[in-house]
Amino acid sequence: MPEDIRALSAQLAQDPQSLVFLRLAELLRQKRQLDAALRVAISGLERHPHLADAHDLYARVLTDKHDYERAFDEWDMALRIAPNHTGALKGLAFLYFKVGDVDQARAHLETALKVDPDDATLAQALEMVQQGAPPAADAAVPPVEAPVSGAEVAPLEDARVFAGLEGAEEGLLLLDPAGRVLGGALKDRHGADVTDAVAAYLAGVSQEAARTAKLLGLGSWTGLAAEGGEGNVFLKQPSPEAMLLVVRERGVPMGRLAVIANRAAQAASRWLERQV
Amino acid sequence: MTTAYSQALDRVTRVRGVRGAMLVAGDDGLVIAEQLMEGIKGPAVAALASSLATRLRRAMAAAGVGNSLFWHLQCDKGALLVVFSGSGVLVVAVAEADVNVGLVRLELLRAAEAVG
Numbered sequence: 001m002p003e004d005i006r007a008l009s010a011q012l013a014q015d016p017q018s019l020v021f022l023r024l025a026e027l028l029r030q031k032r033q034l035d036a037a038l039r040v041a042i043s044g045l046e047r048h049p050h051l052a053d054a055h056d057l058y059a060r061v062l063t064d065k066h067d068y069e070r071a072f073d074e075w076d077m078a079l080r081i082a083p084n085h086t087g088a089l090k091g092l093a094f095l096y097f098k099v100g101d102v103d104q105a106r107a108h109l110e111t112a113l114k115v116d117p118d119d120a121t122l123a124q125a126l127e128m129v130q131q132g133a134p135p136a137a138d139a140a141v142p143p144v145e146a147p148v149s150g151a152e153v154a155p156l157e158d159a160r161v162f163a164g165l166e167g168a169e170e171g172l173l174l175l176d177p178a179g180r181v182l183g184g185a186l187k188d189r190h191g192a193d194v195t196d197a198v199a200a201y202l203a204g205v206s207q208e209a210a211r212t213a214k215l216l217g218l219g220s221w222t223g224l225a226a227e228g229g230e231g232n233v234f235l236k237q238p239s240p241e242a243m244l245l246v247v248r249e250r251g252v253p254m255g256r257l258a259v260i261a262n263r264a265a266q267a268a269s270r271w272l273e274r275q276v
Numbered sequence: 277m278t279t280a281y282s283q284a285l286d287r288v289t290r291v292r293g294v295r296g297a298m299l300v301a302g303d304d305g306l307v308i309a310e311q312l313m314e315g316i317k318g319p320a321v322a323a324l325a326s327s328l329a330t331r332l333r334r335a336m337a338a339a340g341v342g343n344s345l346f347w348h349l350q351c352d353k354g355a356l357l358v359v360f361s362g363s364g365v366l367v368v369a370v371a372e373a374d375v376n377v378g379l380v381r382l383e384l385l386r387a388a389e390a391v392g
Contacts (some may be wrong), residue, residue, distance in 0.1 A: 188340025202336035209349055210330060212324040215317060216370055218351035225350070226332055229342025231333075247339050 003032070017047060022057055029061050037061045052082035059091050068095055086112040090125065096130060105129050136218075161271045167266055173245040174238070174268050179203025181239070183271065186247055199247065205235065206243045223261065225254050234261040238268035281309040284387035288367070291376030291383055295354070299391060300326055302364040316370060325358055325368050333360075348380055357381065361388035 008024040020082035021044030028037035041058040059074035078088035097105035124178040161183030162168035170187035213221045224235040234246045246261045288297040296312030305326030310318045333344045349356040357369045
């Protein structure tokens with residue numbers, strides 16, 4: 001173990017309430033020991049939940065682990081605590097740029113630059129955004145891989161709906177009533193992308209289900225579970241304007257599938273609220 | 277209604293909480309046989325169930341999860357449960373919300389086997 005990490009760990013062990021966790025987690029992050037950095041950051045955050053720097057640090061580790069959804073929430077929280085936190089402003093600018101929202105990225109960097117006009121990295125990041133290149137979430141460390149074209153940016157926007165959920169990239173799909181994909185993706189068992197085909201067939205299913213339920217006097221439909229020969233599916237409505245599809249292999253029991261669908265529906269519902 | 281169909285539906289409707297059962301032609305949505313409580317519009321339900329089944333079957337085939345075998349439309353005041361027989365006939369049950377879904381599914385599968 002490098003001496004500085006060892007020394008900081010010892011300090012933290014001696015005084016768990018100290019803010020040395022910030023330096024330790026950052027050092028672990030820079031050395032790409034991300035799991036260890038995450039543990040230290042979470043532990044520090046539990047002790048200092050109102051410290052903007054702790055949320056900023058946690059967000060940077062999450063970004064390195066490609067958990068952009070939660071990173072966004074953490075930087076957002078940091079800004080609620082400290083509205084002029086330049087680290088959070090820069091981090092959010094990075095995430096906004098990644099999802100193609102250049103205006104928001106620029107606005108966050110401009111705000112940060114007003115707070116700290118002497119920070120050369122901010123001016124540099126703003127210049128990069130204006131040129132269409134991604135700003136670094138953390139200028140001190142090379143950023144995670146950053147998309148530079150619109151075609152690369154688009155899938156991330158979709159994936160964010162179910163970020164952190166199992167099967168987010170191959171077994172969860174969020175659609176509007178017309179069968180347009182709002183987020184997620186589906187792959188068949190051979191790895192082929194079947195998102196658009198499934199979405200097209202599911203268009204109108206929610207209306208059909210609603211009509212059937214009404215005709216039978218069953219009230220509103222709350223879910224549709226279906227067993228296939230080689231897999232199971234579950235449909236839910238996270239909002240009246242959206243439909244969620246969960247697909248899993250046949251080995252996943254229906255009850256478990258319902259639990260997964262409920263979690264995904266909650267994530268989708270939160271995501272949909274943010275789009276308004 | 278033939279005895280075989282009647283017996284198949286009897287088994288389903290005997291499950292506590294089941295309000296009715298039907299055999300529906302999967303391709304055109306017409307009722308083949310029914311045992312429904314008063315007030316349930318059999319032909320309309322059959323048509324909608326068949327249409328929903330067709331959409332689901334196509335979506336599931338596209339998703340690569342194979343043929344649809346059983347589906348369960350969950351509603352806040354009840355449920356619609358459907359099993360596909362090998363011959364393209366749908367065995368449909370209308371049930372209360374608190375019905376034993378596992379038991380209904382089992383009886384629907386038996387009925388589907390019986391009607392071939």
